[in-house]
Amino acid sequence: MHGILVSGGNGNVRSGEFATISRLKERFRADDAVGVLLGIGDDAAVLDPSSMRGNLVWTIDEQVERTHFRRDLAGWIDIGWRSFMSAASDLAAMGAEPWCALSALSLPADFEDEDLDALARGQHAAALRLGTAIVGGNLTRGEVVTVTTTLLGTAERPVLRDAARPGDDIWIAGRLGLAAAGLFALDRGLHDERLDGVKEAWLRPWARIGEGRHAAKFAHALVDVSDGLAQDVGHVGEASGVRALFDENLLRDHAHRTGLESIAELLVLDPLELMLTGGEDYALIAASDVPLEGFWRAGTFVEGQGVALKRATGRERELFELGYDHFRARLEP
Numbered sequence: 001m002h003g004i005l006v007s008g009g010n011g012n013v014r015s016g017e018f019a020t021i022s023r024l025k026e027r028f029r030a031d032d033a034v035g036v037l038l039g040i041g042d043d044a045a046v047l048d049p050s051s052m053r054g055n056l057v058w059t060i061d062e063q064v065e066r067t068h069f070r071r072d073l074a075g076w077i078d079i080g081w082r083s084f085m086s087a088a089s090d091l092a093a094m095g096a097e098p099w100c101a102l103s104a105l106s107l108p109a110d111f112e113d114e115d116l117d118a119l120a121r122g123q124h125a126a127a128l129r130l131g132t133a134i135v136g137g138n139l140t141r142g143e144v145v146t147v148t149t150t151l152l153g154t155a156e157r158p159v160l161r162d163a164a165r166p167g168d169d170i171w172i173a174g175r176l177g178l179a180a181a182g183l184f185a186l187d188r189g190l191h192d193e194r195l196d197g198v199k200e201a202w203l204r205p206w207a208r209i210g211e212g213r214h215a216a217k218f219a220h221a222l223v224d225v226s227d228g229l230a231q232d233v234g235h236v237g238e239a240s241g242v243r244a245l246f247d248e249n250l251l252r253d254h255a256h257r258t259g260l261e262s263i264a265e266l267l268v269l270d271p272l273e274l275m276l277t278g279g280e281d282y283a284l285i286a287a288s289d290v291p292l293e294g295f296w297r298a299g300t301f302v303e304g305q306g307v308a309l310k311r312a313t314g315r316e317r318e319l320f321e322l323g324y325d326h327f328r329a330r331l332e333p
Contacts, residue, residue: 033133036100045136047100047152054156057096061087061151065144073186076115078203079147080122086226087149088130088207089282093224095216096155097209098132103149106142119147130209157216164221164240164287166303171219171295173211173284175201175258176229176251177271180278184267198263205282211294212284219286230276230319233285234307240287243304246319248311250298251275276309276319 035051038044049056063069063083074082084101091098103123107116127134132151182202185195208224215222221236233244255261255271264271286292287301299310308316 033100033135036133036135038135045100045102047135052099052154054154055158057091057094057153057155057158059087059090059151059153061090061149063147063149065146071145073183074203076118077122077125079145080119080124081126081204082122083147083149084123084126084130085205085207085282086280087151088126088132088209089205089224089226091151091153091155092208092212092282092284093159093222094153094155095157095159095212095219095222096153097213098127098130098151098153100133100135101127101149101151103134103137103147104140105137105148106140106144106146108143108145109141111145123147123149130207155213155216159212159216159219159222160239161221161223161236162239164236164242164301165289166242166301168220168242168287168289168301169291169297170233170244170246170299170301171215171286171288171292172225172229172254172298173208173215173286173292173295174206174225174281175260176225176254176281176283177260177274177278178202178258178263179205179280179282180274181260181263181267181269183278183280184269190267192266194266195263197259202280205280207282208284211292214294215284215286215288215292218290218292219288221287223285225281225283225285226279228277228279229281229283229285230307231279234319236285236287237301237305237307240301241305242301244299244307245302245316246276246299246307246309247297248272248309250296251309252312254296254298272309 035048037048038046063086069079088098123134178198178201182198186199221240223232223236225232237244251272255275260271260274264274286295307319309319310316
């Protein structure tokens with residue numbers, strides 16, 4: 001088999017559907033993308049899977065205005081970047097590498113051509129950063145802006161959530177709590193140069209593809225931190241039938257080393273709560289019985305169930321209902 005047919009659709013913005021597609025085709029040129037025989041411009045893209053090695057790993061992520069972002073908090077370039085990296089983080093959490101992507105946009109009547117150009121620039125910059133290409137998609141009219149990113153990747157050994165073992169340590173790649181602090185500062189309109197870094201952490205997250213591929217060589221389980229550390233590690237624990245036990249001393253040391261401690265003090269917030277409940281860090285959580293390069297240790301998986309924090313006193317605090325819930329949370333203006 002020489003190709004797989006994917007994508008397609010219709011829609012329009014102010015300049016018209018076909019003029020818009022022509023501009024997007026020029027922006028998302030995939031002439032040099034490996035295995036892409038035909039990109040944007042026809043009814044579907046054409047891919048050659050024989051050019052790729054390993055298993056195919058496919059994910060989809062949707063970013064909805066007023067649920068995942070607000071246009072008064074982030075520019076369209078940032079929103080384009082965030083939407084792409086959010087989807088790519090799911091591949092990182094499987095130990096996969098991106099191959100190519102589709103982008104479906106639902107746009108309201110007040111969406112201008114320059115807004116679309118900015119959104120596309122953000123998507124394109126994120127795709128280039130990860131060495132992949134957008135090869136197709138769909139345009140349609142909607143009440144709010146919705147950005148749906150479908151990413152196809154490859155992995156020689158996809159890492160699942162369900163194989164963590166008692167005795168595995170909890171290893172994390174990336175910084176925790178900074179994105180939540182950044183969203184807090186943006187939402188409250190706080191202007192202080194000391195907050196620029198945490199605002200950037202929320203506006204321009206990174207999908208940790210390299211760390212995920214490295215972890216896939218050794219880790220028993222892997223997941224990304226999108227909805228909050230406590231909640232996401234709970235997914236691993238539930239799937240694997242183990243209990244996650246965080247070490248407060250290790251978490252507080254991380255908060256001190258990354259500057260979260262001082263930022264939380266500035267915002268009058270608890271750094272530990274930011275780390276445990278703040279989502280969209282897109283860090284990676286790995287269960288491994290050996291140290292992982294680029295990861296830091298945050299605790300241990302033990303026999304039992306649930307998620308808990310081992311306090312500096314030695315007592316354990318159970319962690320319940322912590323993190324983001326897509327069916328309950330909403331970013332209100």
